Amino acid sequence: MKRIMLIDDEPNVLLALQRVLERAFSGQDVSVESHASPLAALGRCQYIRYEVVISDYRMPGMDGVTLLKAIRALQPDSIRLMLSATTDFDAAMAAVNQAEVHRYLVKPWSRDELVDTVREALERYDRLLEDRLLADEKRAERGSITSEDKERRRLEAESPGITKVKWGPGGELLLDDD
Incomplete structure (x- = not known):
C-alpha cells in the first residue's frame, strides 16, 4: 500500500x-x-x-x-x-x-x-527504491555489502525505525527508560 x-x-x-x-x-x-x-x-x-x-x-x-x-x-x-x-x-x-x-x-x-x-x-x-535495490544487489555481488545489510536496508525502507528496535536475550522488546 x-x-x-x-x-x-x-x-x-x-x-x-x-x-x-x-x-x-x-x-x-x-x-x-x-x-x-x-x-x-x-x-x-x-x-x-x-x-x-x-x-x-x-x-x-x-x-x-x-x-x-x-x-x-x-x-x-x-x-x-x-x-x-x-x-x-x-x-x-x-x-x-x-x-x-x-x-x-x-x-x-x-x-x-x-x-x-x-x-x-x-x-x-518507486524509481528511487528500485534504483536503491539494484545498487544494493550490485554491492552484494561485489562483496561491498552483506546480504544482512541489504535486508536491513530493505526492512528500514519498508518500516522506518524497525532496525533500531532493542531486543532482549529472550526475544522481548526492550523499552527506553526515559
Missing part, C-alpha cells in the same frame, strides 16, 4: 485535499492520511512509512520547512511537497534547500496539477 500524508492547520483545506486525492486514487492501493498538527504528523512518521508527504508552509507551532526537514531525517526517501498560500521566494527556497522539497504548490491549487504532482511523486518514490 502507498501512503500519502497531508498536514495543514486548516481543517477545511485538509478535507478538500483528502477528498481530491481519495477520488483521484480510488480503486488503487493508496491511503491518504491527514493531520492538523505538525507534531502529531511527525510522531506518526516515526512508525509509518509515507511515500509522499504534503505540508502547508505556515502553521502554528512548527512551520512546514522545519516539519519537512524533520520528516526527511526520519524518512529520507519520502517525496516531500510544500503547499502554501504564500508566494514568498525565500520560503520556497528554504523549502527546497533545507527540506529537499520536490515541488512547491501554491494555494489555491489546481485539482489537476495537484493530482498530477502526487502521481509523479509516487512514481518517483
